[in-house]
Amino acid sequence: MQSISRDAHQSGLRVGFVPTMGFLHEGHLSLIHLAREQADVVVVSIFVNPIQFGPNEDLDRYPRDFDRDENLCESCGVDYLFFPSVDEVYAKDSTVFVDESQVSAGLCGVGRPGHFKGVLTVVAKLFNMVLPDIAVFGQKDAQQAAVIKRMVRDLNFPVEIVLGSIVREPDGLAMSSRNTFLSADDRSQAVWLNKALQLAEGMVKDGRIESLALESAMLNLLDKKAPDIKSEYIAIVDATSMKPVNLVCNGTLIALAAYIGKTRLIDNRIIEV
């Protein structure tokens, strides 16, 4: 993989990289299109990274369909599909890790200790394997995007981070590989996550910018309309630092995580005032 990228660089070509865990959906494809627009050579990786899953998380049941992914990549004009095995990525006696202490601490960092250490370590490794000029991540994982941007800044990776907007189902549910786990009833309740974000967005447009008021309105809506949703957090934070803000302003991130049954979903909105 390194020598493919080096050859591209020597020919003056820009390498665009879309790291994924596979089971691709329209969200991933939109990231691939972004990479296609901004780079000459497009590399997609598929790697379900074990070290970003906690002991009680869904590593074993994470959905996989390599043949389908491969066909989708081909039809999107992906130049290289990079799918290393776990043994190729991690030595049995790996002892070096990348970690972040502040942007990763709140939100998903609370319920998933070690998650972002796993994400940063594998992203640092993949950057060094793929040597991209730009890397495209989804805004759906808003905190992940902020943590990776912080790593790129603090470790001086020569990689430009590009974020792709959230892609939604027709009814507004954010696309996720994990949506495949939802029963029909779960699925109909899941749509209320986005509706709660819409409610908050509407309130801000009407001048209600107090985070506490927005949060409680969102929780109320979820309680009423989707009683089986167990909210893990609603966070109203600065989109770069992930620090809580009391009053929403332009660029504030409203993010949430919730369980529907065993399935954990996340969604968010960057507020434009």
Add this chain to the structure above:
Amino acid sequence: MQSISRDAHQSGLRVGFVPTMGFLHEGHLSLIHLAREQADVVVVSIFVNPIQFGPNEDLDRYPRDFDRDENLCESCGVDYLFFPSVDEVYAKDSTVFVDESQVSAGLCGVGRPGHFKGVLTVVAKLFNMVLPDIAVFGQKDAQQAAVIKRMVRDLNFPVEIVLGSIVREPDGLAMSSRNTFLSADDRSQAVWLNKALQLAEGMVKDGRIESLALESAMLNLLDKKAPDIKSEYIAIVDATSMKPVNLVCNGTLIALAAYIGKTRLIDNRIIEV
């Protein structure tokens, strides 16, 4: 710096990198010559990395002489001297670090907690700033070399690590920027560090390969001949993993750290049987 290296790569040239903390001596110059031999473009960095010094260590009095270093680099055919300021290297709100949990735990890691986290973080940053094909480090910092090699493996840095042999004063003292701190009396005692390593080497040649016997012979010699030396550790370990060995074999590292007054010196030998 990144664009200089990118231009070199695009012209098919190999970039060789020698990271230093300045106050260059013959040891550094030998590393520069190694880089000169194995690469087309030679980059030397001078950066006294604050985060690898503990609160009670010698950051403030670490010796500096930029003009002399610059002249030495010029006379050795260095192509680029890279000397970023602390503010350029570290954002005030840096939160991302690289750390290692095993190779860095013993030896110097015991007396200098956080030291190797600081070393790995700055080396990762410098690798991403300089984008070298090869990087040259000194064997004198044997544990540092092993920890950096582990990082390169575990984070897949596209950099070949080359080690340069220890360069010694005529009487055998390993060259170090910190030797400048030694008084005349300290200086005459310091030579016994190398003599203790020589003693162990001789014993191994005579078939005495038990680590315990070697260690106590070395300590005895130091006690007798250099009473002002306060030994911090003597370690007999595998040179890659830094795990202690009971019996010396080919490639075993014998390493020591000691204080002479306030000055901490290290030295080592890789045993060839």
